[in-house]
Amino acid sequence: MRAGTLTDLVSLQEPGEVQDEIGQPIPGFVEVATEWASIRYLSGIEAIRSDAPASIAKASIQIRKRAGITAAMRVVAADGVVFQIKSVLPDMQHRDRTNLACEVVS
Numbered sequence: 001m002r003a004g005t006l007t008d009l010v011s012l013q014e015p016g017e018v019q020d021e022i023g024q025p026i027p028g029f030v031e032v033a034t035e036w037a038s039i040r041y042l043s044g045i046e047a048i049r050s051d052a053p054a055s056i057a058k059a060s061i062q063i064r065k066r067a068g069i070t071a072a073m074r075v076v077a078a079d080g081v082v083f084q085i086k087s088v089l090p091d092m093q094h095r096d097r098t099n100l101a102c103e104v105v106s
Contacts, residue, residue: 006036010061011076012069029074038062039077057104059083062091065098075102 011031018028042058061075061083075083083102091097 005038006063008037008039009078010035010037010039010063012066012073013076014070014073032068032073033066035063035066037075039083059102059104061100061102063098063100065090065096069098069100074105075100 012033012035013029014032016028016030017025018030020026038061040060040062042060069085069088071085071087073085075085077083082105083100084105085100085102087101089099089101091099
């Protein structure tokens with residue numbers, strides 16, 4: 001994999017307990033790793049849900065091959081955009097990559 005194609009710094013996070021301001025454990029997300037990635041937006045739709053407009057953006061995030069990634073995890077881009085992983089797809093053509101099918105969390 002050419003390093004020049006991975007231009008976006010992202011954080012892989014998994015559900016876990018974090019501490020609030022006074023040190024009490026609360027549910028949240030814990031950073032697992034920081035990776036260079038390639039983020040490509042595939043589509044976006046606008047819909048009406050519960051009488052309020054909602055938008056859904058789908059993205060494909062490609063990273064170097066890494067074990068242990070699940071659909072329960074999320075990806076946070078350096079600009080603060082949060083992506084919920086919907087599916088983890090191995091790249092069968094290039095075995096050194098992992099593709100993450102994601103939706104933007106709004």
